[in-house]
Amino acid sequence: MEGFWLALIKVMIAFIFLFTIVIFLVWAERKIVARMQNRDGPTRAGPFGIMQTLADGMKLMFKESVTPRRAELWIYLAAPVMALIPALLIFLIVPIGAPITIGDTTYDLQVTDLNIAVLYFLAMSSIAVYAVALAGWSSGSKYPLLGSVRASAQMISYEAALGLALVPIVMYNRTASTAGIVEAQGATVFGIFPAWNVILIPSFIVFLIAGFAETNRAPFDLVEAEQELVGGYHTEYSGFRFALFFLAEYINLFNIAALTVVFFLGGWHGPVFGPTIIQYLLPVVWFLLKTFAIIFLFIWVRASLPRLRYDQLMEFGWKRLIPVSLVWILMLAITFGFQRFGAPWS
């Protein structure tokens, strides 16, 4: 029973945390993009317009949810939920801070520490493709269908690169648990440089680029290319159902950024000092700072780069990212093999 209640509390906290983060993220994105375009961005709702997302959300809740007559009803209704659930589930494996010891029990600052967290992450992001594909197909309309076909093709292609980018991490850290991976990055090189996994540079770059594609963001946002596809797979969704897609999109953005930090940028590791309470808080602060740095990169790229053409996207995924990852894995595998078993000729 103890474990059940603990899990319940953790899930509730994670849930609230994610929704708060999304409110902040949408606002931050609008503000930063506006700033880069010499505009003000939202200013009306609350100080600096920070309540804008809340106002938008309220508006969406009270709007009519139109159902197209040709929609495949049950699938049409289930798709937004199917988009949101994997997004929420991925966050379960993200350790947002160092374990906290109170009395003689230690609490992990993550909902669950799976020993196959890397696989779990890939599985969940694959499930998210279903939501997109089904949403587009069940709308019974041509633009959503085109958008969802593009989206599923894109997500499946980049899923491969995403998975291949994580293989070196698992090989290097010898664990597939997120907590373990963060733990393994705690050491320092020469006493000052943190031993983060960023040194696996090709993996880091591939993971970031695939992350852009996985979250359907610019320059890989041709899933929802407004100019060609109206709104992509969620064209026929309105009101609260659209809000769910929107929510899932931003939770995914946070997840990808958080996992980039976990896998490559040392997770919650950072200089820790001061009294106990600050020692517990600082790792969370470091983790959030790094995550927001990555999110800023995502937003920055969105404000800067134009959208790719579809064939360029596919070519880049299959002919560049995946071969690079494969060669890199092979090189690492040989190196690690030599390290562990010695050269075969010696």
Place this chain on the structure above:
Amino acid sequence: MSWLDDIFGPWKGLLVTFKQMFRPKVTTRYPEEKRSKPERFHGRHVLNRYADGMEKCIGCELCAGVCPADCIYVRGADNPPEDPVSPGERYGFVYEINMLRCIFCGLCVEACPTEAITMTQLFEMSVTDRDDAIFTKDELLVGPDGTPNHNQPAGPLIDLDELKLADGWMRATSPAGRAEYEGVVQWSDSAGDNLSSPPRSGGDASERSSDAEGASMRSGGDAEERSDDAEGEETDD
């Protein structure tokens, strides 16, 4: 080195947007800050009166005929001989403009033979009911003392003084208009005399004198004489 450009090109793009973050914003925060409007701004219409309180509109329906959006409805009626509304034979009995259809092209202003309808600088006239968007004669017509009406009270958004600023474009181009009327309150001194000079103030007169000459040359020596007369009258007052 084309492959180098391929690698560093996108980063140059990122740098451009990053630098933009520290540039001043171009946003005008509308209700608090307002941009100045051009003198020939096409805003809400007003129906004018002569200084003696007579309505200028003679109910000829030329504005309704020329309107490309078909948003003006006019019905003329004969002036009652004992208490005439306008100096002519007829006056505008019904005058309505549907502001939802109006495209603010100003053709009605150009068509009007008596300068009865002019445009002003006020554009804040949003309504919450479609019926309210049809401006009737009561709302369009200026008061007997020349103050314009509006269907909404003055507020932070609605500066009723803008209703007094006549559209200078009409003044300069309409058959009876002259450039010297630009930005001046639409108000004629005497009934039936469109060509009398607008009230002048200080430095404006010297600024406008060259315009006035050009305009009076266009409208002929006769007009010049009359405008001089009008000036004389003003000083007498």
